[in-house]
Amino acid sequence: MKKLVLLFALLAAPLATAQLLIDTPRGVVAAHDGRVELADRWRVDGVANATSIAASSDRVAVLDALHNEAVIVELASGRVTRVATAETPIAALFVSGELYVLARDARVLQHVGGASIPLAADPAFVRAANGRLYVYSRVDGVLEEIERDRVVRRATIAPFASDLEVDGANAYLLFPRDARVRVVDLRTLRVSDTLAAGAVPVDVALAGGGSALTAPILAVADPSAKRVWLTEGTQSMTQAVARGFLRGVLGLGLFANRSSEFPTGIDRVVARGSRWLAYDSSSGTLYRVTRQKSTVVATGIAPGAYALTAGGIAFWQNGRVRIVP
Amino acid sequence: MRRVLLLLALSSSLLAESRIASDFELAQMEKQLATAHGFEAQLSGHANLGDVRAARNEPSLASREYRTAYDLAARERLDARRDAQLARYATATSYAALAAAKLHRDAEAFAFAEEAVRYASDDAETWNLYASAMRILGYPRKAVSAARNAVTLAKKPLDVAVDQYALATALLDSGESAEAETLLVKLTESLRSERFASLRNDVARQESFEIYSSAHGDVAAYVSLLNRAQLRLARLYEERGRNELARRTYERVLDARSDDATALAGLARLATSSDERERRFAEAFEANPFDRELVAQYRAFLHSSARATPASNGSTGSEVRRAIAQLVRGESRAARETLDALLAKFPANETLRTLRVEAEHANASIAALPSPNPTAAELRALRDGYDALAPEQRVALDAMTFTSLATFESAQVANAQTTLASGTIYGVAFRFSEPTIFAGTFDTSAPLRLTYRILGVTRAGDEDALLLEPVRVEGGR
Numbered sequence: 067m068k069k070l071v072l073l074f075a076l077l078a079a080p081l082a083t084a085q086l087l088i089d090t091p092r093g094v095v096a097a098h099d100g101r102v103e104l105a106d107r108w109r110v111d112g113v114a115n116a117t118s119i120a121a122s123s124d125r126v127a128v129l130d131a132l133h134n135e136a137v138i139v140e141l142a143s144g145r146v147t148r149v150a151t152a153e154t155p156i157a158a159l160f161v162s163g164e165l166y167v168l169a170r171d172a173r174v175l176q177h178v179g180g181a182s183i184p185l186a187a188d189p190a191f192v193r194a195a196n197g198r199l200y201v202y203s204r205v206d207g208v209l210e211e212i213e214r215d216r217v218v219r220r221a222t223i224a225p226f227a228s229d230l231e232v233d234g235a236n237a238y239l240l241f242p243r244d245a246r247v248r249v250v251d252l253r254t255l256r257v258s259d260t261l262a263a264g265a266v267p268v269d270v271a272l273a274g275g276g277s278a279l280t281a282p283i284l285a286v287a288d289p290s291a292k293r294v295w296l297t298e299g300t301q302s303m304t305q306a307v308a309r310g311f312l313r314g315v316l317g318l319g320l321f322a323n324r325s326s327e328f329p330t331g332i333d334r335v336v337a338r339g340s341r342w343l344a345y346d347s348s349s350g351t352l353y354r355v356t357r358q359k360s361t362v363v364a365t366g367i368a369p370g371a372y373a374l375t376a377g378g379i380a381f382w383q384n385g386r387v388r389i390v391p
Numbered sequence: 392m393r394r395v396l397l398l399l400a401l402s403s404s405l406l407a408e409s410r411i412a413s414d415f416e417l418a419q420m421e422k423q424l425a426t427a428h429g430f431e432a433q434l435s436g437h438a439n440l441g442d443v444r445a446a447r448n449e450p451s452l453a454s455r456e457y458r459t460a461y462d463l464a465a466r467e468r469l470d471a472r473r474d475a476q477l478a479r480y481a482t483a484t485s486y487a488a489l490a491a492a493k494l495h496r497d498a499e500a501f502a503f504a505e506e507a508v509r510y511a512s513d514d515a516e517t518w519n520l521y522a523s524a525m526r527i528l529g530y531p532r533k534a535v536s537a538a539r540n541a542v543t544l545a546k547k548p549l550d551v552a553v554d555q556y557a558l559a560t561a562l563l564d565s566g567e568s569a570e571a572e573t574l575l576v577k578l579t580e581s582l583r584s585e586r587f588a589s590l591r592n593d594v595a596r597q598e599s600f601e602i603y604s605s606a607h608g609d610v611a612a613y614v615s616l617l618n619r620a621q622l623r624l625a626r627l628y629e630e631r632g633r634n635e636l637a638r639r640t641y642e643r644v645l646d647a648r649s650d651d652a653t654a655l656a657g658l659a660r661l662a663t664s665s666d667e668r669e670r671r672f673a674e675a676f677e678a679n680p681f682d683r684e685l686v687a688q689y690r691a692f693l694h695s696s697a698r699a700t701p702a703s704n705g706s707t708g709s710e711v712r713r714a715i716a717q718l719v720r721g722e723s724r725a726a727r728e729t730l731d732a733l734l735a736k737f738p739a740n741e742t743l744r745t746l747r748v749e750a751e752h753a754n755a756s757i758a759a760l761p762s763p764n765p766t767a768a769e770l771r772a773l774r775d776g777y778d779a780l781a782p783e784q785r786v787a788l789d790a791m792t793f794t795s796l797a798t799f800e801s802a803q804v805a806n807a808q809t810t811l812a813s814g815t816i817y818g819v820a821f822r823f824s825e826p827t828i829f830a831g832t833f834d835t836s837a838p839l840r841l842t843y844r845i846l847g848v849t850r851a852g853d854e855d856a857l858l859l860e861p862v863r864v865e866g867g868r
Contacts, residue, residue, distance in 0.1 A: 290475045348472040
């Protein structure tokens with residue numbers, strides 16, 4: 067029986083069904099079936115094919131990368147603003163209340179209501195830290211720092227990273243082919259460290275740590291090894307001295323032997339504080355991950371149709387948002 | 392993987408351009424597929440068959456092949472993930488994107504394409520397939536961007552050429568024809584240059600000329616790529632009114648393959664005489680009788696040239712031309728007969744079905760019965776719409792007599808009697824149900840005044856004719 071259930075789950079890989087969830091101060095917002103919905107508050111027309119979602123304290127933005135459109139919805143009222151974007155808007159980000167949209171095939175970062183900032187070839191990821199935006203372009207392997215709608219610094223790191231995360235001090239670029247995380251010091255915009263990261267890592271999340279005395283923890287999804295690797299990001303000299311050692315390569319740090327195994331592999335990982343989720347795009351399986359074990363939360367879930375909330379795990383299943391502790 | 396990918400990438404532009412595959416060739420392809428092993432061979436086989444079916448305007452059969460390709464790719468994705476082989480997973484996901492695109496599942500194709508580049512953004516083929524999927528779905532700017540990445544990443548000369556072709560076609564779809572032309576000129580010159588001499592020798596040695604949407608090996612890829620690139624360039628020249636360059640480029644295509652339907656149709660459009668145009672169209676129809684664009688162009692040609700219905704040599708191409716000519720001449724009954732015979736051989740063909748519907752609907756155009764002295768237009772309308780007459784119209788028609796000046800084809804005169812059988816009234820053919828003897832001697836070198844009833848529509852030689860019951864014949868004045 068178990069085999070049958072697993073087979074069903076594998077065949078139900080819901081890559082194309084576009085439901086996206088995001089946690090906001092007013093609750094979980096879902097984009098689904100051409101609508102955007104905040105349960106029990108409002109339900110408005112969205113985009114035809116929701117591909118990405120972002121939220122601020124008072125707004126949510128839903129992108130349709132296929133049709134080059136964005137809808138922005140005010141959380142309090144459900145009031146909608148529609149925006150035509152440049153070609154293929156793949157990511158959005160609110161910074162100090164301003165919305166930025168990364169339009170990959172137009173090679174621009176659009177400040178909605180402001181400037182369009184030209185970028186290097188194949189801009190794939192945008193992140194924010196310290197009031198600045200960081201865009202990584204895959205084919206050129208370039209990391210660009212943007213301030214006041216201008217590229218103020220640009221550094222060639224290496225091409226073909228599969229993910230980017232930034233904290234206040236560093237950017238972490240994940241490279242599947244050589245199974246490395248390159249750590250870029252945001253002060254110098256230079257690679258300060260290179261960390262081993264499993265066999266074929268494809269997704270990275272900042273998973274806690276990063277205090278005055280501890281290095282940030284990186285959770286790395288490695289579908290080839292069918293594991294989430296936990297490793298430390300670069301620690302400052304102060305942190306290292308305070309703890310009495312310098313971190314070594316993967317497996318020699320704090321979290322040796324604490325990786326989790328997944329039957330079908332996982333390729334996405336998200337974190338909120340010390341809580342982590344892992345996801346397998348091929349089977350649509352969502353896992354809860356701790357340092358000790360992993361458990362299946364749900365199957366048949368679309369990529370992006372889940373979120374970590376203050377109260378638990380939200381996911382879209384059977385036509386509605388479910389939240390489990 | 393490599394060559395399969397190359398040709399799938401080409402396939403999006405093949406649909407309306409391919410030479411038609413005969414039933415025999417299709418059977419051969421299906422036989423090859425039955426013995427093919429492995430994901431790539433199976434997938435390319437089904438995608439190829441789907442493209443061939445689509446080129447034959449058999450969309451339901453094409454969809455069936457694409458669905459099979461899609462299912463294969465979906466299974467391969469899961470197997471690859473289970474086996475922790477991520478390059479294989481990325482490849483299968485790219486193919487899933489392409490198959491989904493061919494099935495017009497836009498959102499799904501986009502999601503698969505994005506998933507593939509998450510794993511293989513450093514892979515030219517992945518971007519090439521991304522571009523192909525977006526072109527099929529009608530998102531040319533996305534295709535341009537993906538194809539640019541592919542060109543940047545490709546290393547081997549033939550791979551670069553394939554990606555340049557993908558970029559050029561996407562640029563054309565985006566309306567950026569200046570850059571596309573530059574690329575196509577560079578590409579076709581490169582393919583004919585010394586750089587590819589060794590490959591050309593292999594082509595000659597293997598006597599390779601088939602244009603597949605999916606095939607294995609550099610030779611097949613080279614042949615297909617050169618063919619497509621030249622056709623694209625020729626069409627671009629033609630659109631820009633550079634007819635001599637266009638003609639030369641189409642002729643280069645024919646140097647490699649004399650039955651290329653697209654090149655022949657291009658040369659027909661560029662022909663300077665009506666006879667040459669008819670000849671080129673005939674050749675094009677022999678190569679692909681079901682191409683909708685070709686049908687439309689031939690129809691326009693017939694409208695403008697008022698040519699006679701072409702003689703059929705029994706081939707499918709000539710029969711389709713004949714049906715089109717019959718439709719143009721308003722001979723819907725004859726067209727229906729021709730098309731019904733063709734549909735018996737090609738029951739899933741959408742081009743034939745469309746023409747058949749048209750022939751059927753031509754009947755519905757009759758609004759009123761002819762006047763007592765009918766005009767040519769009234770008689771033609773009745774002939775073409777006879778089958779669609781309402782029952783009360785038929786009753787009314789049976790009670791009516793008409794009088795017209797009729798030109799008889801021949802007459803037999805004997806014993807002060809004249810036997811008449813058939814002729815034309817204002818160019819509209821008619822015949823009696825049987826030769827009829829009239830008292831008196833009539834000179835049929837001039838029109839005679841014929842009073843008649845209309846019984847129906849029949850065939851007279853090669854065309855539709857009114858079936859008449861004569862009431863009387865008088866000398867014409």
